[in-house]
Amino acid sequence: MDRIVIALTMANGARIRPVCRTGDCTWRGCAWENRWSAERERADHRLDHLTSQTRPYTEVWDDSCAPGGYVCDRCGMPVESEPCPEHAPAEAVNA
Numbered sequence: 001m002d003r004i005v006i007a008l009t010m011a012n013g014a015r016i017r018p019v020c021r022t023g024d025c026t027w028r029g030c031a032w033e034n035r036w037s038a039e040r041e042r043a044d045h046r047l048d049h050l051t052s053q054t055r056p057y058t059e060v061w062d063d064s065c066a067p068g069g070y071v072c073d074r075c076g077m078p079v080e081s082e083p084c085p086e087h088a089p090a091e092a093v094n095a
Helices: 035-054
Strands: 006-011 015-020 059-062 069-072
Touching: 006 035, 015 035
Parallel strands: none
Antiparallel strands: 006 015, 059 069
16 A cells, blocks of 8 residues: 655645645645645545545446446446456456
8 A cells, every 4th residue: 555645735826735646646636725725635635545445446337438338436447358457456457
């Protein structure tokens, strides 16, 4: 499990922006005028990381593009022919 690192950086003068530095995550929060709002958004994103690490891998039906198909519930990768290489358990990918 990656260490979760979400920094608060200065943006647009006196505004504060949370930026995730965890693994290959590219999330950037809004630029806030007060630290409390930035801390709140940072805590919400940290919670997203924690729940995604404990949530089991599942495939869901997505019909946003015709004709539809099964996709990874975390990243949306089509999984009709093979499991998601990033989120599926290693035994499912190597099978």
